[in-house]
Amino acid sequence: xxxxxxxxxxxxxxxxxxxxxxxxxxxxxxxxxxxxxxxxxxxxxxxxxxxxxxxxxxxxxxxxxxxxxxxxxxxxxxxxxxxxxxxxxxxxxxxxxxxxxxxxxxxxxxxxxxxxxxxxxxxxxxxxxxxxxxxxxxxxxxxxxxxxxxxxxxxxxxxxxxxxxxxxxxxxxxxxxxxxxxxxxxxxxxxxxxxxxxxxxxxxxxxxxxxxxxxxxxxxxxxxxxxxxxxxxxxxxxxxxxxxxxxxxxxxxxxxxxxxxxxxxxxxxxxxxxxxxxxxxxxxxxxxxxxxxxxxxxxxxxxxxxxxxxxxxxxxxxxxxxxxxxxxxxxxxxxxxxxxxxxxxxxxxxxxxxxxxxxxxxxxxxxxxxxxxxxxxxxxxxxxxxxxxxxxxxxxxxxxxxxxxxxxxxxxxxxxxxxxxxxxxxxxxxxxxxxxxxxxxxxxxxxxxxxxxxxxxxxxxxxxxxxxxxxxxxxxxxxxxxxxxxxxxxxxxxxxxxxx
Numbered sequence: 001x002x003x004x005x006x007x008x009x010x011x012x013x014x015x016x017x018x019x020x021x022x023x024x025x026x027x028x029x030x031x032x033x034x035x036x037x038x039x040x041x042x043x044x045x046x047x048x049x050x051x052x053x054x055x056x057x058x059x060x061x062x063x064x065x066x067x068x069x070x071x072x073x074x075x076x077x078x079x080x081x082x083x084x085x086x087x088x089x090x091x092x093x094x095x096x097x098x099x100x101x102x103x104x105x106x107x108x109x110x111x112x113x114x115x116x117x118x119x120x121x122x123x124x125x126x127x128x129x130x131x132x133x134x135x136x137x138x139x140x141x142x143x144x145x146x147x148x149x150x151x152x153x154x155x156x157x158x159x160x161x162x163x164x165x166x167x168x169x170x171x172x173x174x175x176x177x178x179x180x181x182x183x184x185x186x187x188x189x190x191x192x193x194x195x196x197x198x199x200x201x202x203x204x205x206x207x208x209x210x211x212x213x214x215x216x217x218x219x220x221x222x223x224x225x226x227x228x229x230x231x232x233x234x235x236x237x238x239x240x241x242x243x244x245x246x247x248x249x250x251x252x253x254x255x256x257x258x259x260x261x262x263x264x265x266x267x268x269x270x271x272x273x274x275x276x277x278x279x280x281x282x283x284x285x286x287x288x289x290x291x292x293x294x295x296x297x298x299x300x301x302x303x304x305x306x307x308x309x310x311x312x313x314x315x316x317x318x319x320x321x322x323x324x325x326x327x328x329x330x331x332x333x334x335x336x337x338x339x340x341x342x343x344x345x346x347x348x349x350x351x352x353x354x355x356x357x358x359x360x361x362x363x364x365x366x367x368x369x370x371x372x373x374x375x376x377x378x379x380x381x382x383x384x385x386x387x388x389x390x391x392x393x394x395x396x397x398x399x400x401x402x403x404x405x406x407x408x409x410x411x412x413x414x415x416x417x418x419x420x421x422x423x424x425x426x427x428x429x430x431x432x433x434x435x436x437x438x439x440x441x442x443x444x445x446x447x448x449x450x451x452x453x454x455x456x457x458x459x460x461x462x463x464x465x466x467x468x469x470x471x472x473x474x475x476x477x478x479x480x481x482x483x484x485x486x487x488x489x490x491x492x493x494x495x496x497x498x499x500x
Contacts, residue, residue: 129275321413372421415441
């Protein structure tokens with residue numbers, strides 16, 4: 001893990017910046033990579049819930065850590081780039097995307113992630129988003145960042161991705177199968193899968209079966225946590241790593257709800273991953289607040305760029321390919337037959353009442369975005385360590401939650417094909433994890449004519465409107481809540497929002 005360069009800041013200073021949502025010129029994020037970017041260590045690091053900056057990691061022994069170019073690495077990278085350009089103009093990569101609301105629980109050492117991350121084929125990129133990695137209490141929302149659980153999740157993920165359980169016979173068999181496959185495909189056009197490069201190809205690692213995964217970037221905002229892992233032999237193809245966070249919680253700015261977005265380029269293709277935790281609640285009209293969250297995230301997410309990289313994406317919609325994942329919190333529209341459909345596993349009938357589907361069809365949110373067909377049961381809300389929904393056993397209407405598909409994965413962009421879309425069965429949380437595997441076409445040949453132009457904001461902004469009375473009620477509730485929170489700080493942390 002590289003060393004994070006950042007100035008020392010006091011806990012009160014961090015809290016003030018978080019409350020006031022101050023913007024600074026810091027460039028830091030957690031990564032295993034040496035990331036090029038402007039670094040101004042004299043500026044205070046902002047831990048606000050709505051920072052639009054990106055962060056820089058500098059390894060302790062990296063020769064160019066203070067901005068000097070590492071000439072050997074640069075020359076070697078250039079030689080490989082020439083080879084890639086000649087090899088073909090398209091690469092087919094596999095991308096695993098997973099989202100999980102873990103209900104404020106920190107993972108224990110024995111937590112098994114292989115069932116969640118498993119796939120019939122190894123992915124080249126893993127995009128993993130979490131919600132509520134810490135309890136959403138006053139101390140975590142208003143105080144300094146608690147990154148202890150995030151560190152544990154990173155350690156568990158690293159171990160799961162880099163633990164090769166294949167036997168020696170399996171290795172030999174797979175290698176022979178791959179060689180035979182390459183001979184068969186040698187006469188076909190040049191679109192190639194990185195997973196199938198022969199061992200002597202400079203672009204591939206020494207062995208596609210022994211390859212490991214490194215952390216490209218990770219970022220936390222209160223309970224939201226997003227990390228991107230990339231196969232080691234693709235590391236030199238990753239550029240322009242940046243992070244932007246938008247808070248949509250208390251008063252519309254604090255980080256108990258909101259988004260984290262990671263932007264990066266792989267070869268000549270720009271990618272953006274948006275992990276969100278939207279407004280909770282299943283009262284009538286709450287879906288409009290979630291629509292508004294999406295609007296604000298699209299509007300306020302900005303990736304800093306200089307004059308030298310002015311062609312790089314600045315907003316979410318500027319990217320070639322975008323993945324939107326997380327606890328979107330859209331519920332089922334109230335109906336007397338919901339529980340009958342649930343009992344009969346009639347997911348198709350239940351999905352007709354899904355708020356996200358309804359709002360999307362009406363053109364009020366996610367216009368032009370895609371989501372795969374849902375064949376799995378609602379992912380929320382379960383009793384912990386149980387397969388029973390709370391709605392099936394809870395007698396109190398206050399605590400009862402109608403089961404819903406809160407946890408979703410959507411995408412936008414050409415050259416993306418979803419292979420499967422399903423859920424995991426871990427009982428760790430009151431949510432079930434959701435995962436998907438994509439086939440993604442990556443451009444490897446520089447071609448500025450293919451670069452996306454900045455779209456008209458009006459075309460990408462959902463048509464959302466909250467009634468005036470709803471606005472007033474929301475503001476009154478939030479002001480009252482903030483007053484209570486401030487009184488809690490002097491005593492003990494009190495839960496702000498236990499609802500997902």
